[in-house]
Amino acid sequence: MRKIVVVDYPKDWDEAIEDTEVVDAQTYLTNEAYTDIRNARIFNLCRSYRYQSAGYYVSLLAEARGHKPIPSVTTMQDLRSPTIVRAITVEIENLIQKSLAGLRSTNFTLSIYFGQNLAQKYEKLCKALHDHFQAPLLRAQFVHKEDHWVLQSISHVPINEVPESHYQYLKEYARAYFARHRFSGARISRKAYDLAILVDPAEKAPPSNEKAIHHFVEAAEGLGFYTELITKDDYRRLPEFDALFIRETTAVNHHTYRFARKAFADGLVVIDDPVSILRCTNKVYLAELLTKAKVPIPKTMIIHKDNRNQVEAELGLPCVLKKPDSSFSQGVVKAKDKESLKRELDEMLDDSELIIGQEYTPTEFDWRIGVLDKQPLFACKYYMAKGHWQIYNWNGKKKQDEEGDGEVIPFEEVPFHVLHTALKAANLIGNGLYGVDLKEIDGKAYVIEVNDNPSIDAGVEDKILKKDLYTSIIKSIKQRIDNHKNGRTNE
Structure with a gap:
């Protein structure tokens, strides 16, 4: 396997290690030579892992x-x-107390370089923390409270902040680290049993309307579940349940992702699972993933500060610009001319190092294929909002003008290329519940996006299956629970 160390600046890592190459983040993100590599391990030593930073995108696109x-x-x-952090480190509570028992201070900082520390006595603790949080450089902060040590936080250490006196050890540990053939994380034990449905009563355009939520509850209770609607205020109650079904719009920088990750850490079955949220809510990831898998998409370019002047020549005008984490048509704009293109690029690139640009492909409607457990669940046509180029028009003067009509289509009337392309795209993400949006142009289907949290509204998506639609989803959740209990996977 090819081993690549990615840094912000070449000066950050000048150590030559056998069978390991070093590349700067901008080159890895934008050079096509790295897109086509098939078998590679990426060691991300960027200075920041902040959301939508270069370091964030290195790992995101590596996965894609x-x-x-x-x-x-x-x-x-x-x-x-x-x-x-607290949920995962409960498993190593005894190790923490044993490792730090001899300390007299009330605060302790443990530096973990490639899974090791300068002091041999902390070897087991470093390994345990690194197994749970696999990052090359970590800093764990402990505080002594009421006769025991508590892990207060664990964070990434920017490589340029490693003390000079530690560099000799850092490079020694790195050589041993890069020589390893396997990198495996600790698994989290599973517990609990019941269904929580996460909703936001104040959300303007939730993925399921009130009547649909009622049908989900009804279906769940008919299959023997205790079901409860929870909100973001119920975060600490997640361990009470066996499964979490998220029915509010998801995002990575949002409590929905924290709920998904917390539920996963506590052993719950989760739809939307955190990996699907990560993959679907970032348009940059999706563009890279779909392109690599040769799934048809409209002409697309990943835009950054160095190629922004090529957008008009590449995509023409008008063109569509998308923020990486846009949803429900928000954060998606049409640049009509040079002036609006410059204005929108200035604003979007100020928030994110990478954004998506696509060729403008107007159609009367978009297809939406619902997919569950890698099989088609429903098919819809979503028509554009009145007088608008998108399904949603959040600037509509009247409420009835905000959203276009929806029409459910029997599978036998869905063109084969639409269904086939949708399944291929969704199955790249996982085996959860997805909605694949496509445009049909000249007899060919083009994927616009894959949604991890598709709309399922009473009176729209359920017009053909009716209550069986809700039962199908709850049955899938129940099957996943049974699989976990019996030690089987859901693949």
Whole structure:
């Protein structure tokens, strides 16, 4: 397997290690030579893992390319969550107390370089923490409270902040680390049993309307579940349940992702699972993934500050610009001319190092194919909002003008290329519940996006299956629970 160390600046890592190459982040993100590599381990030593930073995108696109990044984007998000930190480190509580028992201070900082520390006595603790949070450079902060040590936080250490006196050990540990053939994380034990449905009563355009939520509850209770609607205020109650079904719009920088990760850490079955949220909610990841798998998409380019002047020549005008984490048509704009193109690029690139640009492909409607457990669930045509180029028009003067009509289509009337392309796209993400949006142009289907949290509204998506639609989803959740209990996977 090819081993690649990615840094912000070449000066950050000048150590020559056998069978390991070093590349800067911009080159890895934008050079096509790295897109086509099939078998690679990416060691991400960028200075920041902040959301939508270069370091964030290195790991995100590594996953899209089929590379194996350390850390993964999931690990990056876990490091930011105090609750995830506490939930995972409960398993190593005894090791923490034993390792730090001899300390007299009330605060202790443990530096973990490639799974090791300068002091041999902390070897087991370093290994345990690194197994749970696989990142090359970590800093764990402990505080002594009420006669025991508590892990207060664990964070990424920017490589330029490693003390000079530690560099000799850092490079020694790196050689041993890069020589390893396997990198495996600790598994989290599973517990609990019942169904929580996460909703936001105040959400303007939730993925399921009130009547649909009632049908989900009814279906679940008919299959023997105790079911409860929960909100973001019920975070600490997740361990009470066996499964979490998220029915509010998801995003990575949002409590829905924290709920998914917390539920996963506590052993719950989760739809939408955190990996699907990560993969679907970022348009940059999806563009890279679909392109690599040769799934048809409209002409697309990943835009950054160095190629922004090529957008008009590549895509023409008008063109569509998308923020990486846009949803429900929000954060998606049409640049009509040079002036609007410059204005929108200035604004979007100020928020994110990478954004998506696509050729403008107007159609009367978009297809939506619902997919569950890698099989088609429903098919819809979503028509454009009145007088608008998108399904949703959030600037509509009247409420009835905000959203276009929806029409459910029997599978036998769905063109084969639409269904086939949708399944191919969804199955790249996982085996959860997805909605694949496509445009049909000249007898060919083009994927616009894959949604991890598709709309399922009473009176729209359920017009053909009716209550069987809700029962199918709950049955899938129940089967996943049974599989976990019996030690089987859901693949």
